[in-house]
Amino acid sequence: MxxxxxxxxxxxxxxxxxxxxxxxxxxxxxxxxxxxxxxxxxxxxxxxxxxxxxxxxxNRHALLEALSVERFQQLVSEAQAAAADENALTGLHRLLRFALGRALDDAGFAAVLESASDAEARTSVMKAELERAVTDLLDRARHAGVVRHDIEADDVRRLLCGIVHAVHTGDGNPKYAELYLNVLLEGLRPPR
Structure with a gap:
């Protein structure tokens, strides 16, 4: 391309x-x-x-994008499966755990996921597919009353990238990834 x-x-x-x-x-x-x-x-x-x-x-980022194609395709597939899950909240939790695990395991993939611009059109297409699937999932979760109304797909991506950054700037202990993810999941709930 x-x-x-x-x-x-x-x-x-x-x-x-x-x-x-x-x-x-x-x-x-x-x-x-x-x-x-x-x-x-x-x-x-x-x-x-x-x-x-x-x-x-x-540039280096274009190389990272090419190296991350398979992981990105897996993430898009997982997001589409989560969007089709009968229970939107379960699908969202599963998707976020999956995405966090992949981003923590692969710094290059995390860099591609967090980047606001893309070197390759293929990456932009995959990001758009991911955003559509996450938007569908969030719409279903909002309709079920389990997710705030003011959160969008790009907000979820940014928050997830923030967890990756927080874990990497600490000691990298996996317990923090789980703790921070639980805080994010709780924060996605509608205000009481």
């Missing part, structure tokens, strides 16, 4: 191989604990020119 138009453009075979190799090297770096994702270093490790890397990924 081209970032500007959202149109799918077929890559030449060699360009597709180079892109796949760059992604493979980036995944290997992340697995080894190096989340710097310096594009020049990745080019060297992938055995391609720096220009090749920048042609596919103009």
């Amino acid at each position: 081209t970032p500007k138009t959202g149109r799918v453009t077929a890559l030449r075979a060699d360009a597709a191989r180079n892109r796949a190799r760059v992604l493979q090297v980036a995944r290997e770096q992340l697995a080894a604990g190096d989340d710097s994702l310096q594009l020049n270093a990745i080019a060297r490790l992938a055995g391609v020119g720096v220009g090749t890397v920048y042609r596919h990924f103009p």
Whole structure:
């Protein structure tokens, strides 16, 4: 896909191989604990020119988006399933736990989730699908009287990203993730 138009453009075979190799090297770096994702270093490790890397990924965020596609698709699927759950509140709780777990496990995915702008059209499309599913879920929860009327899908995303930030700036203890998530869930309830 081209970032500007959202149109799918077929890559030449060699360009597709180079892109796949760059992604493979980036995944290997992340697995080894190096989340710097310096594009020049990745080019060297992938055995391609720096220009090749920048042609596919103009910046680190674009690379993070490409690395997060599968996780984002999983989140969208989970949000759609939660929106279809018979009990909207149960669906919301399950979705937020799922999203928080993925964001805490993958800092790159968390960065893509919290970013206000996207490098790739595909990411924008997935974010729009996620927002639609969460909006449907919140509408059902509001109708059932279990969620405040003044909360929107983007508010939920921001609050969830805030929990990720809070856990990471602390000692990373998972008990805080559960505590903060419970505070968020309680805060989503309608005022008494």
